[in-house]
Amino acid sequence: MNAASRRTSPNDAKHGTAAVLQRAPGRLAIIGIVAGLVATAMPSGAAESGGDAKRGAKVFQACVACHSLQPNRHMTGPSLAQLFGRKAGADKGFLRYSDAMLKAGIVWNEGTLDDWLTNPARLIPGTEMAFAGIPNQGARRDLIAYLRAVSEGSEAPRGPRMPRLKAAQAQDVIKSMRHCGDTYFLTTGDGRNLKIWEFNLRLKIDSSEFGPHPGRPVIVGMGMQGDRAAVVFTQPSEISSFIQQKCE
Ligand code: HEC
Numbered sequence: 001m002n003a004a005s006r007r008t009s010p011n012d013a014k015h016g017t018a019a020v021l022q023r024a025p026g027r028l029a030i031i032g033i034v035a036g037l038v039a040t041a042m043p044s045g046a047a048e049s050g051g052d053a054k055r056g057a058k059v060f061q062a063c064v065a066c067h068s069l070q071p072n073r074h075m076t077g078p079s080l081a082q083l084f085g086r087k088a089g090a091d092k093g094f095l096r097y098s099d100a101m102l103k104a105g106i107v108w109n110e111g112t113l114d115d116w117l118t119n120p121a122r123l124i125p126g127t128e129m130a131f132a133g134i135p136n137q138g139a140r141r142d143l144i145a146y147l148r149a150v151s152e153g154s155e156a157p158r159g160p161r162m163p164r165l166k167a168a169q170a171q172d173v174i175k176s177m178r179h180c181g182d183t184y185f186l187t188t189g190d191g192r193n194l195k196i197w198e199f200n201l202r203l204k205i206d207s208s209e210f211g212p213h214p215g216r217p218v219i220v221g222m223g224m225q226g227d228r229a230a231v232v233f234t235q236p237s238e239i240s241s242f243i244q245q246k247c248e
Helices: 017-021 027-041 053-062 110-118 137-152 236-242
Strands: 174-180 183-188 193-197 201-205 218-222 228-233 243-245
Touching: 053 137, 110 137, 228 236, 236 243
Parallel strands: 174 243, 201 228
Antiparallel strands: 174 183, 183 193, 218 228
């Protein structure tokens, strides 16, 4: 066990940091999650007409691996803040829409969202949203009621609150970092020295407003095992200028 494997990050599993830059999780896992959530979100089985935003917040857990409701917080999928009345594929800050989504020509409202969430690939063939859909109509209604309430500001956004890396604590800020042999040697803002096998440390970029200060990369834990971590920089060129290649 190395030093990094013992550290735990308060931001880790809770905030789903690992999901930010990783590819979408497997389709089967998502279907399983949805099935479980739908079962708990529909205690009576009877769908009310308007949809229940509070219950919908639970159904939204099926989306949080890929979507935030914070404005400008784009992950695998675009931020879903202010979704209602917006054209599909029109959030200028999200650069990863598929051509299919960009050309869809639909506007998000109760009806289009219901079609989308029933079967995304049927509404927009060629979409890159790797999500099978929510078969249960009541669960969809609740979820849409929740998305609308968040859009209108009457419900708080739940789901992944991405850590604001500019506010990272000294223990997570990397003061210096060198690479020797197959090992990274890191010194944190509170003076700890970490030794991490090069293959266990990912180098990541968060250039968004949520990312770190330039020159002050931040280490974030990854995964429950804690055997991997990532150091997050503000842009690719910072990686080579910050990490010194030297052995003492
Ligand atoms: C595995 C990751 C993933 C999951 C899970 C996921 N999405 Fe998506 N979502 C995406 C991606 C990627 C896109 C962009 C798709 C494209 O461009 O074809 C997207 C696009 C969307 C859009 C269109 C937004 C826009 O700006 O036009 C909506 C609405 C949406 N998702 C809602 C949801 C909801 C609600 C859930 C949960 C039930 C969900 N998604 C689950 C990845 C995901």
